[in-house]
Amino acid sequence: MSSxxxxxxxxxxxxxxxxxxQRAGLHRAAVLAAARQLLADGGAAAVTIRAVARTxxxxxxxxxxxxxxxxALLDTLLDDLLAEVTAPPPDVEDPVAGAHALMGxxxxxxxxxxxxxxxxxxxxxxxxxxxxxxxxxxxxxxERAGVDPASVPEARRxxxxxxxxxxxFATAPATEADATPPLPAHQVRGSFHHSLHWLLTGITxxxxx
Amino acid sequence: MSSxxxxxxxxxxxxxxxxxxQRAGLHRAAVLAAARQLLADGGAAAVTIRAVARTxxxxxxxxxxxxxxxxALLDTLLDDLLAEVTAPPPDVEDPVAGAHALMGxxxxxxxxxxxxxxxxxxxxxxxxxxxxxxxxxxxxxxERAGVDPASVPEARRxxxxxxxxxxxFATAPATEADATPPLPAHQVRGSFHHSLHWLLTGITxxxxx
DNA sequence: ACCTGAACACCGTTCAAGT
DNA sequence: ACCTGAACACCGTTCAAGT
Numbered sequence: 001m002s003s004x005x006x007x008x009x010x011x012x013x014x015x016x017x018x019x020x021x022q023r024a025g026l027h028r029a030a031v032l033a034a035a036r037q038l039l040a041d042g043g044a045a046a047v048t049i050r051a052v053a054r055t056x057x058x059x060x061x062x063x064x065x066x067x068x069x070x071x072a073l074l075d076t077l078l079d080d081l082l083a084e085v086t087a088p089p090p091d092v093e094d095p096v097a098g099a100h101a102l103m104g105x106x107x108x109x110x111x112x113x114x115x116x117x118x119x120x121x122x123x124x125x126x127x128x129x130x131x132x133x134x135x136x137x138x139x140x141x142x143e144r145a146g147v148d149p150a151s152v153p154e155a156r157r158x159x160x161x162x163x164x165x166x167x168x169f170a171t172a173p174a175t176e177a178d179a180t181p182p183l184p185a186h187q188v189r190g191s192f193h194h195s196l197h198w199l200l201t202g203i204t205x206x207x208x209x
Numbered sequence: 210m211s212s213x214x215x216x217x218x219x220x221x222x223x224x225x226x227x228x229x230x231q232r233a234g235l236h237r238a239a240v241l242a243a244a245r246q247l248l249a250d251g252g253a254a255a256v257t258i259r260a261v262a263r264t265x266x267x268x269x270x271x272x273x274x275x276x277x278x279x280x281a282l283l284d285t286l287l288d289d290l291l292a293e294v295t296a297p298p299p300d301v302e303d304p305v306a307g308a309h310a311l312m313g314x315x316x317x318x319x320x321x322x323x324x325x326x327x328x329x330x331x332x333x334x335x336x337x338x339x340x341x342x343x344x345x346x347x348x349x350x351x352e353r354a355g356v357d358p359a360s361v362p363e364a365r366r367x368x369x370x371x372x373x374x375x376x377x378f379a380t381a382p383a384t385e386a387d388a389t390p391p392l393p394a395h396q397v398r399g400s401f402h403h404s405l406h407w408l409l410t411g412i413t414x415x416x417x418x
Numbered sequence: 419a420c421c422t423g424a425a426c427a428c429c430g431t432t433c434a435a436g437t
Numbered sequence: 438a439c440c441t442g443a444a445c446a447c448c449g450t451t452c453a454a455g456t
Contacts (some may be wrong), residue, residue: 024421198408199411
């Protein structure tokens with residue numbers, strides 16, 4: 001109860017039983033793990049500095065020894081997610097199919113945490129190493145598919161916008177009508193793949209001048 | 210200074226010089242106008258209940274006499290924006306061109322307040338009368354364009370996802386690389402129109418079974 | 419370097435009470 | 438019906454100080 005690592009309850013609030021100078025033995029990895037748990041349990045809104053600190057039995061401001069800001073923490077969480085995207089091997093036979101698979105995997109991964117995506121959209125394109133890596137893979141595939149190198153950034157952008165937009169929408173009901181019932185998730189995923197095909201067809205067959 | 214409608218400064222904080230029971234003569238329209246101003250000046254994050262109240266020289270909780278919640282207020286703001294979308298006449302000659310114009314106008318309108326879009330994406334598809342109206346117009350155009358009625362909801366969804374996603378991305382720099390410089394706004398808008406064309410081509414020429 | 423206490427400047431929302 | 442005062446339960450972040 002009053003051991004160095006124990007808890008103390010003051011006014012019904014969980015308090016820290018450490019005095020200034022005593023270490024909690026926290027690492028950045030532990031902070032990220034706690035944040036990921038909160039994300040899984042309560043969505044992006046639940047990932048607050050104070051909630052993470054509460055989970056770790058630590059004063060809120062200690063987190064700033066391991067993380068720059070709440071925004072940076074959410075950035076890290078998102079880029080961590082992107083690490084799970086499976087990219088095709090660079091020498092895959094069909095580069096168009098490869099690009100399709102890459103965006104499909106991205107959709108599936110982002111869909112696992114759909115409310116992280118709007119948070120990501122909210123900021124101005126700060127991105128982590130995994131996002132950069134995936135972008136480079138996509139660029140290479142598009143070039144191999146015959147897209148004019150000058151048009152690659154635009155094509156990349158179109159595909160990413162669509163994939164992220166679709167993922168952000170994935171959990172929303174129907175898109176606007178009261179009349180039509182919400183589509184089931186597998187059908188939403190299906191229409192994403194349709195539209196992805198249409199975009200890739202347009203990009204490779206009717207490239208922008 | 211101490212008139213009924215005047216201001217009083219207490220500890221450097223603007224206070225209200227009205228006592229409980231005295232009316233401020235507030236209407237819902239005035240609340241919305243103040244909120245719109247804050248949105249224009251400081252983005253969606255600046256539209257807080259307390260900031261709107263401050264603008265109107267009113268206690269924060271009086272806003273709840275005119276608005277259900279902050280979320281509902283933001284919903285209203287977004288749907289108001291959509292009122293400015295120009296829809297083609299229902300009997301427009303070319304329904305595909307009509308649908309293209311409709312989504313193009315939506316993109317332009319949403320782009321004027323891009324940081325409202327993520328807020329909108331964050332919630333689960335609550336939508337106002339203007340969104341419903343535009344959805345119905347789009348449905349009619351798609352059906353006239355020869356899309357199988359059973360596929361209309363999916364087609365509508367694809368177009369809306371892409372348009373909203375593109376608008377949300379419109380102010381972000383380049384999409385992930387450090388290498389490529391950010392595209393200028395007119396070019397971003399151009400690639401949106403390209404991709405819109407590709408999607409409409411796919412929807413009308415290669416409809417999903 | 420890591421951590422706490424205290425503080426600053428905020429939030430949305432509810433509830434009772436006043437006219 | 439409209440509005441205030443007070444309160445509740447939060448936020449992110451900074452700063453000084455302790456080891």
